[in-house]
Amino acid sequence: MxxxxxxxxxxxxxxxxxxxxxxxxxxxxxxxxxxxxxxxxxxxxxxxxxxxxxxxxxxxxxxxxxxxxxxxxxxxxxxxxxxxxxxxxxxxxxxxxxxxxxxxxxxxxxxxxxxxxxxxxxxxxxxxxxxxxxxxxxxxxxxxxxxxxxxxxxxxxxxxxxxxxxxxxxxxxxxxxxxxxxxxxxxxxxxxxxHKTGSPYTRLPAYTYENLKKGLTCRSCCSFFVKAGETKIVCSVCGCIDNIADGILRSVRELKLLFPNIKITTNLVFEWCKVIESKKQIRRILKIHFNAYRRGKYTYYE
Ligand SMILES: [Zn+2]
Known part of the structure; x- marks a missing residue:
């Protein structure tokens, strides 16, 4: 260790x-x-x-x-x-x-x-x-x-x-x-x-939310070919099965990593994940794992 x-x-x-x-x-x-x-x-x-x-x-x-x-x-x-x-x-x-x-x-x-x-x-x-x-x-x-x-x-x-x-x-x-x-x-x-966390400089290319491919990805092989059911996400490429909450949270983490200043909202996560059918499901999971804040008619999560 x-x-x-x-x-x-x-x-x-x-x-x-x-x-x-x-x-x-x-x-x-x-x-x-x-x-x-x-x-x-x-x-x-x-x-x-x-x-x-x-x-x-x-x-x-x-x-x-x-x-x-x-x-x-x-x-x-x-x-x-x-x-x-x-x-x-x-x-x-x-x-x-x-x-x-x-x-x-x-x-x-x-x-x-x-x-x-x-x-x-x-x-x-x-x-x-x-x-x-x-x-x-x-x-x-x-x-x-x-x-x-x-x-x-x-x-x-x-x-x-x-x-x-x-x-x-x-x-x-x-x-x-x-x-x-x-x-x-x-x-x-x-x-x-x-120890300093975070690299002092970054070598990442320029990118925007708009030009990135959207979609929840398989936790094991990173493919976009996943199907979401009520509670599980199944990958059509490698067969890996994931819990839906874990899949959504993983996607939110990825989104936050790529865009540290982005406001996490139900609609944004819905659009980013693509395969989750109900916004209600996303809202429920965000509510459990994050604090909700209201700004005008929007609720965002941190
Ligand atoms: Zn897979």
Missing amino acids: AFKDRTESDELKNFRSLDNRMILPSKEKQIYSNLEKGYEGEVKFDQFTERLNPNKFLILNDLLLETNSTSFQIDSFIISQGTHFPCEVKNFEGDYYYKSDQFFAMNDTEIQNPLDQIKRSGTLMRQVLQKIKYSTSLKSNVFFVNPTFTLYQAPLEQPIIYPTQLTKFFEELNARTSTLSDDHYKLAEFLVKE
Whole structure:
């Protein structure tokens, strides 16, 4: 059990929803695909940290911190006696090569050097710790988790853990002696408190309510081919059955995520879900789960 869990970012959830409801421009499609791939890699990485002895290690996933107005992100931060480990996780697929301190894809496009990234986040993390007079040694590593990843002309003596080394790395880490103290827990709590929610910038494409495809989607396969009955929603593609209240609430959450300032009304949810036959049903569910406010002849829910 991690001290701080990893959850899908709002940006990723937004992209997922937009990808389903509009045609993403190719640049955004690429960003979205990288986000999905990155998250998938982190989840894979978590399978290794989850096996670490909880009496010896505190795991903080997905930290977004700031020092002197500079933000930085750490995929996982492992606290243990003596040394703490900032981890950068990469889910690169296929072949890459390394040349004069730079990373290249085989088609010669240069990609951001993950070694520079961890150097930067390590330095900034040190600043954060110095400010609270917390002294420890930090050991940063880049973890490549995709089994298809190959790096030609790989540099020796660099803090890189390859897919074939993951199991051994974590076995050795787990075998270290480490006793967690109050200071370790205090640091973990401090970092969780300092964690910034929400990305400082967004890379989403422009979109409006009008240009998005409407419709309640299947909770499992995201298809629009769902049929709503009295109490259940059934997906015609994957057969998944969902409770109607859950389906409506999921749609409202999606709507709020895409349009944080939108006023939730029965008519709006009716139009957004499309497949719910009675407005009465929607009103009943909104009333149970939200507070109703009146403005003129409209009732909206928060
Ligand atoms: Zn489905």
